[in-house]
Amino acid sequence: MTAMTQTMTGNYTGNYTGNEAAGGLIGPQPAAVLDLRGHLAQHGQLPSLGPHDVVRLARDAGLTGHGGAGFPLWRKLEAVINSGGRAVVVANGAEGEPASAKDRWLLTHRPHLVLDGLQLVARAVRAGDAYLYASERHRGLDHLIAERRAAGIDAVRVERAAAPDRFISGEESAAINSIAGGLAIPSSKPPRVVERGLRGRPTLVSNVETLALLALVARRGPAWFRSAGTADFPGSMLFTVGGAVRHPGVVEAPHGTPLTEVLELAGGPTSRLQAVLLGGYHGSWLTAEEAASAAMSRSDLAAYGASPGAGVVVALAEGVCGLAELSRVMTYLAQESAGQCGPCLNGLPRIAEQVRSLAFDGTDAAVFTELQRLSGLVVGRGACHHPDGSVRFLRTGLRVFADEVAMHLDRRCTRTSDDRVLPVRMVR
Ligand SMILES: Cc1cc2nc3c(=O)[nH]c(=O)nc-3n(C[C@H](O)[C@H](O)[C@H](O)COP(=O)(O)O)c2cc1C
Numbered sequence: 001m002t003a004m005t006q007t008m009t010g011n012y013t014g015n016y017t018g019n020e021a022a023g024g025l026i027g028p029q030p031a032a033v034l035d036l037r038g039h040l041a042q043h044g045q046l047p048s049l050g051p052h053d054v055v056r057l058a059r060d061a062g063l064t065g066h067g068g069a070g071f072p073l074w075r076k077l078e079a080v081i082n083s084g085g086r087a088v089v090v091a092n093g094a095e096g097e098p099a100s101a102k103d104r105w106l107l108t109h110r111p112h113l114v115l116d117g118l119q120l121v122a123r124a125v126r127a128g129d130a131y132l133y134a135s136e137r138h139r140g141l142d143h144l145i146a147e148r149r150a151a152g153i154d155a156v157r158v159e160r161a162a163a164p165d166r167f168i169s170g171e172e173s174a175a176i177n178s179i180a181g182g183l184a185i186p187s188s189k190p191p192r193v194v195e196r197g198l199r200g201r202p203t204l205v206s207n208v209e210t211l212a213l214l215a216l217v218a219r220r221g222p223a224w225f226r227s228a229g230t231a232d233f234p235g236s237m238l239f240t241v242g243g244a245v246r247h248p249g250v251v252e253a254p255h256g257t258p259l260t261e262v263l264e265l266a267g268g269p270t271s272r273l274q275a276v277l278l279g280g281y282h283g284s285w286l287t288a289e290e291a292a293s294a295a296m297s298r299s300d301l302a303a304y305g306a307s308p309g310a311g312v313v314v315a316l317a318e319g320v321c322g323l324a325e326l327s328r329v330m331t332y333l334a335q336e337s338a339g340q341c342g343p344c345l346n347g348l349p350r351i352a353e354q355v356r357s358l359a360f361d362g363t364d365a366a367v368f369t370e371l372q373r374l375s376g377l378v379v380g381r382g383a384c385h386h387p388d389g390s391v392r393f394l395r396t397g398l399r400v401f402a403d404e405v406a407m408h409l410d411r412r413c414t415r416t417s418d419d420r421v422l423p424v425r426m427v428r
């Protein structure tokens, strides 16, 4: 396996580690780009399934969403069906999170599994329109979509819609606004998109990994899916493992796999770790001691106030300043907000300023107190979860880097490395 490099623009290149026991998204030929012929040779045709069959399969398999929240797919399908009217389905491949590369990997290497899954959910909700919402770098998929259409594989016409490379572009109402020709920013008001989404129609937005897994479940059955993972969260998931590991990249492992094993799939730590970030920039930090005993399931991680989210795992080596990492990412998150609600407009920029002061200026304890106060003010007050997620990232970081905070307040720092570990995109 060749090493994968992580750059500050969040680009990941290289090969990927498959775990055959885990699932089957990565499979025996990790680096292969499966074209239609390769896809059919490896997975075979999709079985002919009616709408109820698809919902039943998703329910029996216990398939949950892989876009971050882990919501059961079958419940979303039923909500769209029960909303009545002509439905729309959207495969969400926006992957606005710079530390995540698993959706990009899927769309590059296993696009037909995603497109199969999109057809299955379209069938389940009797959708007339289907969209693949992904970055412009995936425009080559137009060719695959046309090829499938010409081969008579896709009953429902699929249109690709360009997702801007911004952190919030993948939030489901932002995706819908963007596909409708507006800005890719979240809607500030209900109703839920399953009731009134794209052009007022009931809309199912599912992450591309969720759809790819559905395509495997349709072929191999719910019992196969449940043979890995936990009772609550069966099956496997993709993890984007970055930071201080030998082979940063995308790996696959069952829900509930010990975090240490996930790090080993990426070659293992390159040095002693001080902390691990789970779930990305809306996720949570764990100390190295916590990471040593944590398992990657929602129920296990809940004990640490954490969640696997969309599978981002970043290992932070000793010697890297955790506060500098917090500062860069909080500045990025503040700039990435849509700036349409109070907490994002006023709260996040002020929080980012205080963290910068804590990380880089000689400062006093009042800054730390002010940070706690401001964080409390923004939680639960945005139209979407951007402020809440950003504050979770910060608060768990301040807990895990408490010793570093104390040193900074004493105008010292343990930093021995100038590495910038967490990727952020260039600010426009
Ligand atoms: C700020 C923000 C950004 C998000 N970005 C993405 C994204 O890039 N891709 C994605 O699939 N879901 C993203 N989500 C979650 C979506 O809103 C939605 O829950 C998800 O696409 C549903 O798919 P799932 O049920 O398969 O997980 C984001 C949510 C928030 C609050």
Ligand code: SF4
Pocket (backbone or CB within 6 Å): 168, 185, 186, 187, 188, 337, 338, 339, 340, 341, 342, 343, 344, 345, 381, 382, 383, 384, 385, 386, 387
């Ligand atoms: S909370 Fe922030 S990101 Fe979410 S809709 Fe409001 S301004 Fe936009």
